[in-house]
Structures are given as structure tokens and as C-alpha cells.
Amino acid sequence: MGVPFDTTDGAIGSKFDIRPAASPTPQAERAEKLANPGFGRIFTDHMAVVRYSQGKGWHDAHVAARTNFSLDPAAAVLHYAQEIFEGLKAYKRDDGGVNLFRPDANARRFRNSAERMAMAPLPEPVFIEAVEQLVKIDRAWIPGGEGSLYLRPFMIANEVFLGVKPSADYIFAVIASPVGSYFKGGPAPVSIWVSETYTRAAVGGTGEVKCGGNYAASLRAQAEAIDRGCDQVVFLDAVERRYVEELGGMNIFFVFDDGSLMTPPLGAILPGITRDSIMALAREAGTPVREAHYTIDQWRTDAASGKLKEAFACGTAAVISPIGKVCSAHGDFSISGGAAGPVAMGLRKKLVDIQYGRATDTHGWIKQVF
Numbered sequence: 001m002g003v004p005f006d007t008t009d010g011a012i013g014s015k016f017d018i019r020p021a022a023s024p025t026p027q028a029e030r031a032e033k034l035a036n037p038g039f040g041r042i043f044t045d046h047m048a049v050v051r052y053s054q055g056k057g058w059h060d061a062h063v064a065a066r067t068n069f070s071l072d073p074a075a076a077v078l079h080y081a082q083e084i085f086e087g088l089k090a091y092k093r094d095d096g097g098v099n100l101f102r103p104d105a106n107a108r109r110f111r112n113s114a115e116r117m118a119m120a121p122l123p124e125p126v127f128i129e130a131v132e133q134l135v136k137i138d139r140a141w142i143p144g145g146e147g148s149l150y151l152r153p154f155m156i157a158n159e160v161f162l163g164v165k166p167s168a169d170y171i172f173a174v175i176a177s178p179v180g181s182y183f184k185g186g187p188a189p190v191s192i193w194v195s196e197t198y199t200r201a202a203v204g205g206t207g208e209v210k211c212g213g214n215y216a217a218s219l220r221a222q223a224e225a226i227d228r229g230c231d232q233v234v235f236l237d238a239v240e241r242r243y244v245e246e247l248g249g250m251n252i253f254f255v256f257d258d259g260s261l262m263t264p265p266l267g268a269i270l271p272g273i274t275r276d277s278i279m280a281l282a283r284e285a286g287t288p289v290r291e292a293h294y295t296i297d298q299w300r301t302d303a304a305s306g307k308l309k310e311a312f313a314c315g316t317a318a319v320i321s322p323i324g325k326v327c328s329a330h331g332d333f334s335i336s337g338g339a340a341g342p343v344a345m346g347l348r349k350k351l352v353d354i355q356y357g358r359a360t361d362t363h364g365w366i367k368q369v370f
């Protein structure tokens with residue numbers, strides 16, 4: 001790709017310096033926080049950090065107490081948004097062990113994101129090691145039951161310079177947040193708003209990578225969805241404004257009356273790891289799966305005729321969310337009577353059972369930390 005960075009990890013390999021927090025959260029306080037963690041507001045005691053500078057390459061890999069960064073006001077990330085991130089989870093098995101789900105896929109996507117954003121690509125083994133070391137030291141923070149530990153690796157441009165160019169310095173870090181079951185009482189169908197005013201990304205843009213800027217640009221559309229009484233926004237393609245692409249933070253699938261599945265092709269959307277896993281599980285079960293363009297008009301027509309049986313969104317946070325209702329400036333329509341469909345629920349169970357170690361992992365997707 002011609003990215004001018006030293007991508008070797010020879011300096012650090014798997015040598016993370018582990019410095020346990022001097023005053024971690026007391027057990028009783030942690031238990032209280034874990035009783036009802038919600039999503040993304042509670043954090044564990046530690047963070048993993050690796051630094052990059054053009055002279056030294058990747059260096060100073062460590063795990064230490066979670067703390068603020070000290071950033072110069074001219075740090076590049078604050079001006080030109082050179083930032084990328086990932087999201088994955090650690091799941092507690094019934095036997096007390098801990099699983100990561102496809103961390104290698106997150107590491108690869110993170111590297112692709114770095115290359116697209118002209119950032120120093122983090123070696124994939126270092127990404128995985130950082131995640132594992134954090135899970136190990138903060139193991140006590142992993143909720144039981146249907147909860148999990150959400151892991152947020154990210155990288156920011158840290159060069160102190162106002163010129164518009166790729167930064168020469170970066171900070172990579174991983175933080176962790178215990179999360180409860182996304183849906184209390186089982187997955188409830190979501191309603192989605194079709195954004196006809198705002199688009200998310202165009203082919204050749206940054207839609208295929210996980211950079212913060214994509215999400216900043218999606219917030220106005222998501223706010224519009226909430227104003228319209230919907231849970232989530234769904235974006236159409238940026239050229240013709242007809243083809244369904246993805247939600248603000250999830251990919252989308254359609255289920256037809258012949259039993260087949262369809263999902264929008266890659267190009268301007270995020271290549272979701274849940275999307276990829278669902279395609280693999282469905283194909284293995286003999287279900288035809290197509291990656292094809294689907295217009296909003298066809299969606300409306302197929303929902304009315306009964307050709308479309310179900311639609312669902314998917315991603316790491318919620319796994320699979322059935323879509324019950326679609327709202328737009330041109331009217332609303334519902335899918336499968338607004339109820340959760342059996343295909344979405346069946347796939348969800350298959351995936352969740354693998355993640356929590358209740359079903360055999362025949363794909364090599366699980367990495368046991370303990």
C-alpha cells in the first residue's frame with residue numbers, strides 16, 4: 001500500500017509489561033457495578049497501551065491502571081480525525097473459562113482501517129496480545145449469564161503538528177467495559193428510519209473501515225431516526241439513493257419466502273464479522289445466501305406481498321436484532337407482523353451458543369483466554 005511505516009513488531013513481540021493497578025475497584029463496588037452494567041458506561045481497572053513513533057516503531061507495550069491520556073492541543077487526532085477503532089467481546093463460559101470470538105478478524109480489520117487512514121498498521125499478533133492481556137488482568141469484570149466484556153481497541157494520531165499529513169506518532173490502546181444482555185427479556189424487534197437526506201459513505205470513501213469519522217457523520221441521521229420515533233437509522237447508497245446499505249452500527253440481512261438470505265455487498269459498508277459468521281452458518285445449513293443490491297422500493301413491495309419474510313440487523317453489540325418496522329418520508333411498513341422471525345432467532349441462538357462455548361466451535365472462531 002506504500003504506507004511509510006515500519007510495521008515490524010520485533011521491538012515488542014508479546015512482551016507487554018504488566019503493571020497491576022495500585023488501588024483497583026473494591027470487590028463490593030465492582031459487584032454493584034456488574035449487577036446492572038448497561039452498555040459502555042462502566043469501565044474496568046486497566047488498559048493496554050502500545051505507542052508508535054517513526055523513529056522507534058511500535059514500543060512501550062504495557063498494561064497498567066486505566067488513566068487519562070495527556071494530549072497536546074495540536075495532536076493530529078483533535079484536528080483531522082485520524083482515528084480508528086474496533087469492538088469485540090469476551091464471553092464467560094459455564095465452566096468459568098473465557099472465550100474471545102474471532103479476535104484475529106478484528107485484528108485484520110484494524111490493520112485494514114489503519115492502512116486506509118494512512119496510519120501505522122499495528123501487527124496483528126500485538127493487537128491480539130493486547131486484548132488477551134487486558135482480559136486476563138480484568139477477568140473479575142466479566143459478567144456472567146448473557147453479559148460479556150466489551151473490548152474497545154483504538155488508535156489515535158498523536159503528532160503535534162497542524163499540517164495536513166499522516167501523523168508520525170500514534171497511541172494504540174484497549175479499554176474494556178462490562179455489558180449486560182443487549183435486550184432484557186429476549187431480542188425485541190427494532191424500528192428503523194430510512195435516511196433519504198444523509199448518506200453514510202460512498203465507494204472509495206471510508207465506509208469499509210472503522211474510523212471514528214464515519215460515526216460522527218452518522219449522528220445527525222441517527223438523531224433524525226429518534227425524532228421520528230425509530231430506534232435506528234438505515235442508510236441508502238450515496239450515488240442513487242436507492243440501495244439499502246447498513247444501519248448506523250449494524251449490517252442488514254433479508255429473509256425470503258424460499259428460505260434464502262440476502263445481504264448488501266461489500267464496497268461502502270463495514271465488513272461485519274457477525275455478517276461474515278452468519279453467512280458461514282447459513283451456508284453450512286444449506287441456506288442459499290446472496291450478496292446483492294436491494295432497493296428500498298423492492299423491500300417495501302416484497303414486505304407487502306409476503307415475499308420478504310424477515311429482516312434483521314447484526315453486529316457484535318446486539319448479535320442479531322429483528323427489524324419489525326421500517327419508517328420513511330414515503331410511509332411506513334412492517335415485516336412479519338412486527339414480530340421476531342424464526343430465521344433471525346435461530347441464527348442468533350447458533351451464534352450465541354458458539355460464543356459462550358455451549359456449542360462446538362467447528363470453525364476455529366473461538367480463542368480461549370482461560
Ligand SMILES: Cc1ncc(COP(=O)(O)O)c(C=O)c1O
Pocket residue numbers: 087246247248249250251270271272273274275314315316317
Ligand atoms: C457501521 C457498522 N456496520 C456493521 C457493524 C457490525 O460489525 P461487527 O459484526 O464486526 O460487529 C458495525 C459494528 O461494528 C458497524 O459499526
